[in-house]
Amino acid sequence: MDAAVLLGGPKEEWPADLKEQLKQAQAKGDLLIGVDRGALLLLELGFKPDLAIGDFDSLKADELAWVEGTVADIRYSVPKKDWTDSELMLGIAFGDYKIDQLKVYGATGGRLDHAAINAFGILNPDLRKYANQLTLIDKQNLIFYRQAGSYEIKQQDYSYFGVTCLLPVEDLTIEGALYDLAPYSGDYLRSFTSNEFLPDKDSCRLSLKKGLVAVVYSKDLDRYQMA
Amino acid sequence: MDAAVLLGGPKEEWPADLKEQLKQAQAKGDLLIGVDRGALLLLELGFKPDLAIGDFDSLKADELAWVEGTVADIRYSVPKKDWTDSELMLGIAFGDYKIDQLKVYGATGGRLDHAAINAFGILNPDLRKYANQLTLIDKQNLIFYRQAGSYEIKQQDYSYFGVTCLLPVEDLTIEGALYDLAPYSGDYLRSFTSNEFLPDKDSCRLSLKKGLVAVVYSKDLDRYQMA
Numbered sequence: 001m002d003a004a005v006l007l008g009g010p011k012e013e014w015p016a017d018l019k020e021q022l023k024q025a026q027a028k029g030d031l032l033i034g035v036d037r038g039a040l041l042l043l044e045l046g047f048k049p050d051l052a053i054g055d056f057d058s059l060k061a062d063e064l065a066w067v068e069g070t071v072a073d074i075r076y077s078v079p080k081k082d083w084t085d086s087e088l089m090l091g092i093a094f095g096d097y098k099i100d101q102l103k104v105y106g107a108t109g110g111r112l113d114h115a116a117i118n119a120f121g122i123l124n125p126d127l128r129k130y131a132n133q134l135t136l137i138d139k140q141n142l143i144f145y146r147q148a149g150s151y152e153i154k155q156q157d158y159s160y161f162g163v164t165c166l167l168p169v170e171d172l173t174i175e176g177a178l179y180d181l182a183p184y185s186g187d188y189l190r191s192f193t194s195n196e197f198l199p200d201k202d203s204c205r206l207s208l209k210k211g212l213v214a215v216v217y218s219k220d221l222d223r224y225q226m227a
Numbered sequence: 228m229d230a231a232v233l234l235g236g237p238k239e240e241w242p243a244d245l246k247e248q249l250k251q252a253q254a255k256g257d258l259l260i261g262v263d264r265g266a267l268l269l270l271e272l273g274f275k276p277d278l279a280i281g282d283f284d285s286l287k288a289d290e291l292a293w294v295e296g297t298v299a300d301i302r303y304s305v306p307k308k309d310w311t312d313s314e315l316m317l318g319i320a321f322g323d324y325k326i327d328q329l330k331v332y333g334a335t336g337g338r339l340d341h342a343a344i345n346a347f348g349i350l351n352p353d354l355r356k357y358a359n360q361l362t363l364i365d366k367q368n369l370i371f372y373r374q375a376g377s378y379e380i381k382q383q384d385y386s387y388f389g390v391t392c393l394l395p396v397e398d399l400t401i402e403g404a405l406y407d408l409a410p411y412s413g414d415y416l417r418s419f420t421s422n423e424f425l426p427d428k429d430s431c432r433l434s435l436k437k438g439l440v441a442v443v444y445s446k447d448l449d450r451y452q453m454a
Contacts, residue, residue, distance in 0.1 A: 012239070109336065112335065113389030166415075167416075189394075190351075193341065221237075
């Protein structure tokens with residue numbers, strides 16, 4: 001089973017068609033998960049979360065009552081905990097619910113301490129085995145993660161892609177893209193950005209012998225996006 | 228000498244008082260730097276950049292002419308290069324101009340492959356010696372970097388702070404904050420988020436024996452920021 005998760009990041013960063021994406025997820029029987037305020041936001045969008053996770057301390061009493069009266073499985077987290085709500089969600093989704101592919105919305109923008117944990121929580125040693133199953137989606141980016149292996153990276157509705165080394169990599173290679181990458185090994189958070197697919201190809205090949213990378217697809221939304 | 232830099236990230240992420248901050252920087256004789264579209268944006272804001280860096284390929288001919296006719300020192304980067312414009316800027320600012328403290332605006336939001344290189348470019352082995360001199364500022368976050376050492380971390384106009392390990396750390400410690408951190412050593416991109424200053428203290432102490440961390444100050448802008 002797959003799942004779609006809404007975190008509490010700012011609405012301005014949601015994909016424009018979030019509601020449609022969630023409808024499609026629901027139609028194919030995906031689990032719907034709301035984390036903290038994300039549970040309320042799902043209800044406000046007209047979706048009943050199957051699972052809600054968080055300390056819900058940002059919700060008013062009536063909002064919390066709505067969540068508690070509607071959601072079948074609620075997992076309360078405790079403040080001052082070792083795991084953040086975002087990591088807890090990954091553990092429950094992959095560990096308890098055996099989710100195959102997990103799409104996460106509301107992970108970016110706003111407070112960058114939250115965005116960091118949303119993007120990097122999968123590196124938790126107890127969670128990183130699930131890295132290949134995680135995708136983050138916002139209004140102009142799609143991020144997925146790849147552990148050691150060889151992968152066909154398909155063009156999607158984005159103009160650019162970049163690869164960021166999240167754990168030390170050995171022989172990271174990109175073949176068949178605009179900027180190929182000869183086997184690169186490195187031990188720090190290095191990003192290879194602004195790559196593109198070739199006009200006559202709808203995919204390229206990414207491989208690494210060791211490590212973990214994030215692949216970031218992105219597009220410009222307006223003329224101010226270029227840096 | 229200090230410097231203020233504007234990158235090409237979306238205006239929506241700028242601090243609300245960016246113009247005022249740049250005016251103050253200019254008044255105290257700071258160098259003003261525009262990177263790529265950031266050079267044009269500075270001109271549009273009424274500031275004459277002292278230095279412009281980039282390939283400027285997103286600028287129209289008349290926009291580029293404005294930049295070229297106004298800015299004394301222009302450094303052209305080449306596409307398909309090893310260093311991104313953002314890294315090139317760090318190298319020129321710290322290496323050529325011997326900048327002491329560098330404040331960077333327009334680094335966040337938009338394309339996350341750009342945001343990643345803007346936030347992590349300082350990890351380039353040729354640049355990381357300057358990490359303590361770099362600060363990124365957007366509308367609700369302020370990020371600075373600390374290498375091995377012991378530091379007083381002062382409360383500013385932000386509610387929360389987090390610490391993210393960007394290079395493997397030894398004995399990372401936080402003392403005198405809401406959530407103290409006992410000496411932590413770890414080799415991956417771990418974030419300790421949502422920490423707060425104590426009501427009766429205007430600072431806490433951060434120390435690490437080895438490694439490099441980002442300290443992220445953040446605040447909620449509205450009720451949807453909580454995650």
